[in-house]
Amino acid sequence: MSKVFTSFDEAIQDLKDGDTIIVGGFGLCGIPEKAIEAILRKGTKNLTVVSNNCGVDDWGLGLLLANKQISKIIASYVGENKTFEQQFLNGEIEVELTPQGTLAERIRAGGAGIPAFYTATGVGTPIAEGKPTKVFDGKTYIEERAIVGDFAFVKAWKGDKLGNLVYRKTARNFNPLAAMAGKITIAEVEELVEVGELDPDQIHTPSVYVQRILVGDHYEKRIERKTTRKKEEVY
């Protein structure tokens, strides 16, 4: 009955070719590094990946791209990736660009049992093409559909053995939403604590959303753009 796994390979055993996976993270921040590595090892093909970005050439989801495991991406920005560019121009990969806020809300809606909602985002732009619209109080809105994943992969800072999760700083981003929207949600954490150690008022993802939990070691947490100031610099 325990949700705690010790092997990432075992935790993703039932991931199948053609599955839709929702992956937490923004850029390279708060990405489920260890699960992505396991998917790379497993070699699952034809994945539809829902994620705000798609990694860089040699890290994060970029690894799955390079290994040609992804056939479709639903994302808001895929700009940092030459592998992607090539595969897109070759017609090897389908892309559904979605405004970032709409993407976040579509994933939340998938988790919350809301099949569709309306937003003004994208009205009058290419994003609106083919989508139903409706006027409320004189303003036009687009209908956007929910997203549900066969699996969701999330990365948290701490988690307890029941699956309650706490994120750190901007590594939270899409992770709590992804957790809600996976039929099977697999959480990886830097620190796995005993049940009762997390303050119930401070849990970001309640355990009900998490089916499997693992602790990962040696998180690389790669930085995409390291920007610093000199110590004496006044901001």
Next chain:
Amino acid sequence: MSKVFTSFDEAIQDLKDGDTIIVGGFGLCGIPEKAIEAILRKGTKNLTVVSNNCGVDDWGLGLLLANKQISKIIASYVGENKTFEQQFLNGEIEVELTPQGTLAERIRAGGAGIPAFYTATGVGTPIAEGKPTKVFDGKTYIEERAIVGDFAFVKAWKGDKLGNLVYRKTARNFNPLAAMAGKITIAEVEELVEVGELDPDQIHTPSVYVQRILVGDHYEKRIERKTTRKKEEVY
């Protein structure tokens, strides 16, 4: 420029007859006691009140009912209130019963700029009457509209002077949603702390949603149904 007020009467000075107010709380738990008392003193009439419940006869929103300040209630359950019953049967008050989850989501949608969403809740029941429906993947859903308040009144445990809020236990309930959906959101807290004292990872309501904040003293926190066990009782 400070958001900090010291007088509840001053904080609600611009509340007008006929305004829509969204009020946090579930039952008598986590209700903005002090703001309600100020509204009672001010005597504002014809209020549309959006709140999960409507207090009891002599406490919470029941005080505004008894003083005939409310002309319409949008709530999920109004069962604990004889004053309400009388006014309803006399036709003095209009009621829009809304399933609790739909109510919560309508308020969140109001705060999140989503004019409408679909839910299966209430399909085939009196709640669906007169509402547009739509079929997604073979299942019928009802379209539900967002709620925005002229004012929102919320009660938090701690708040800082910028308006960041932290709630305690089940006193959170509708409060974070109400905070999002008020054109002017007035937060009352048990403890007002300096900016920087709250952990940024643990804030439930970010300051952007709060326009005015006050500390209240001597919270009564009335209990509706005190249920206890004997110490030795094993559960």
Next chain:
Amino acid sequence: MTLTTREKIVKRAVKEIKDGMNVNLGIGMPTLVANEIPSDYQVLLQSENGLLGIGPYPTEDEVDPDLINAGKETVTAVKGAAFFDSAESFAMIRGGHIDLAILGGMEVSEKGDLANWMIPGKMVKGMGGAMDLVQGAKRVVVIMEHLSKKGEPKVRKECTLPLTGQGVVDRLITELAVFDFTEEGMVLIEKLKDISLEELKSKTEAEYSISPNLIEW
């Protein structure tokens, strides 16, 4: 010890709960099911006002006005509990993350319709979270007495009261019998030994088939 009608229903209802489940128990009789959950089970009880992991009632010293259940009773929270706001709470419910909801009923129809929130002509109190629960929970079990206080059938061909949900009930448990609602219609799957099939039929307005694997207790 002879069990009361409610005790009988509660004893049967608790068997619906499996180890590891996240469960929402409705107000009233369903709340009593909590006391019967085997102590070695890891079950989290959800309270739609914003708590996953309801604990026992507090001792006098533990009473906390900031910690109540959906019935507005003071409660405690178990280890591993989480608090959240009402939108998150119903995201859980509506999104199918609650494995089981056990709810009371006024009437259930043979199509699995449920009425449990409103009696026409009487004061309307509201549906609270019941309409969300019956649509959202993965499995909906209704527990109620087989007949009304006046001896009228509550298991109906069609509900006479306004509905809480249409075709939402998976299983109905009364003190006399257990019925499942399937694609092929309503099926009697369990009954009291002491009641004949004829007598049960006479007390049930709904039409149902009888499972070939009928269990008697």
Next chain:
Amino acid sequence: MTLTTREKIVKRAVKEIKDGMNVNLGIGMPTLVANEIPSDYQVLLQSENGLLGIGPYPTEDEVDPDLINAGKETVTAVKGAAFFDSAESFAMIRGGHIDLAILGGMEVSEKGDLANWMIPGKMVKGMGGAMDLVQGAKRVVVIMEHLSKKGEPKVRKECTLPLTGQGVVDRLITELAVFDFTEEGMVLIEKLKDISLEELKSKTEAEYSISPNLIEW
């Protein structure tokens, strides 16, 4: 000291920020505006990846891979900052809680349309949060150079590039002029002293009226 074109634009743009505002600054030139905000202002900068209260870049010791801005640069957080998830972040944006968004542009039309995310024939990178920001922020200010690198007008009758938003721009700031988009159309409200109205007109494809209170700098 002579200011570069970008510096001129940034200096003018910062005047849009008032004390007490919650502001979102786009990636690129808008990010530079942060450095010019008067130090006595209580302004919170929002980063759509989940931070309200962006601080300065970290020192080498402070670098934290878990703390980045929407441009994926390492940053710090100010006192009073809050972290949240992406749905909450865009609830803030879409719900009109961000007072001001300052964004870069490729083209702006006389109707206040903005194009800033896609060049046909070139690789599409994505719109990120720009489409949400232009629809949701209470006020949208676009900053861009008046002409393209090839010397072509970027302030257009109609955008030639795919839109980010239709009729969403409240104010446009270039190194030559400032325009408002009102119910009565596009209005020139400020311009560089050194440029004649004729020259400005020749560099601007869009049609605009001239404010009776035209300011020159």
